[in-house]
Amino acid sequence: SQELEQSPQSLIVQEGKNLTINCTSSKTLYGLYWYKQKYGEGLIFLMMLQKGGEEKSHEKITAKLDEKKQQSSLHITASQPSHAGIYLCGARVGVSNTGKLIFGQGTTLQVKP
Amino acid sequence: EAGVVQSPRYKIIEKKQPVAFWCNPISGHNTLYWYRQNLGQGPELLIRYENEEAVDDSQLPKDRFSAERLKGVDSTLKIQPAELGDSAVYLCASSLYSGASTGETQYFGPGTRLLVL
Numbered sequence: 001s002q003e004l005e006q007s008p009q010s011l012i013v014q015e016g017k018n019l020t021i022n023c024t025s026s027k028t029l030y031g032l033y034w035y036k037q038k039y040g041e042g043l044i045f046l047m048m049l050q051k052g053g054e055e056k057s058h059e060k061i062t063a064k065l066d067e068k069k070q071q072s073s074l075h076i077t078a079s080q081p082s083h084a085g086i087y088l089c090g091a092r093v094g095v096s097n098t099g100k101l102i103f104g105q106g107t108t109l110q111v112k113p
Numbered sequence: 114e115a116g117v118v119q120s121p122r123y124k125i126i127e128k129k130q131p132v133a134f135w136c137n138p139i140s141g142h143n144t145l146y147w148y149r150q151n152l153g154q155g156p157e158l159l160i161r162y163e164n165e166e167a168v169d170d171s172q173l174p175k176d177r178f179s180a181e182r183l184k185g186v187d188s189t190l191k192i193q194p195a196e197l198g199d200s201a202v203y204l205c206a207s208s209l210y211s212g213a214s215t216g217e218t219q220y221f222g223p224g225t226r227l228l229v230l
Binding site: 004033035040041042043044045048088090100101102103104105106 | 117119146153154155156157158161169204206218219220221222223224226
């Protein structure tokens with residue numbers, strides 16, 4: 001089973017609509033990263049969350065970390081076609097601040113104009 | 114500032130042939146990672162370097178995969194011989210670990226898409 005589960009696996013929204021992607025861990029989170037990937041390209045760093053209750057925003061994208069629930073959510077307000085792509089959450093395993101990231105399977109977002 | 118550079122971007126080979134991927138990390142980054150991403154999945158770590166030292170290669174299939182990071186900068190990942198199941202995207206990432214209490218961010222290259230026929 002996946003250590004990081006993302007939901008939904010895919011999403012189609014109309015331009016201008018809001019949406020939320022969730023990432024749930026089966027283990028304690030020591031750091032949660034959100035990346036965006038376009039087909040055939042690498043991962044683009046969006047945000048990093050470390051502390052419970054932390055919330056960060058970049059343009060129309062907001063991410064929150066709920067440490068108790070071992071969960072993070074990514075919210076996009078007023079979606080645009082440029083938001084389309086695959087969103088991946090990654091989490092640090094182990095107490096150390098270095099080390100590998102484990103990733104969810106990704107959420108594919110399509111935004112219809 | 115240049116990002117992580119990888120080459121080639123695409124590679125098609127026949128099974129049992131060797132293949133090599135090259136990565137140039139962001140200047141000054143002391144930590145380098147190789148990940149493999151299968152279709153529809155998130156990346157999975159193959160090996161992590163701190164400077165020249167491979168500090169985590171537990172997920173690297175050592176019978177056919179090898180990696181090196183000479184002089185603690187560029188890195189190469191090799192597969193010999195390649196198998197059909199090796200078809201995937203191979204991603205390189207780098208980060209600067211400063212020893213601070215906050216975690217470092219990994220920056221990814223565009224990846225090499227490998228198809229084994």
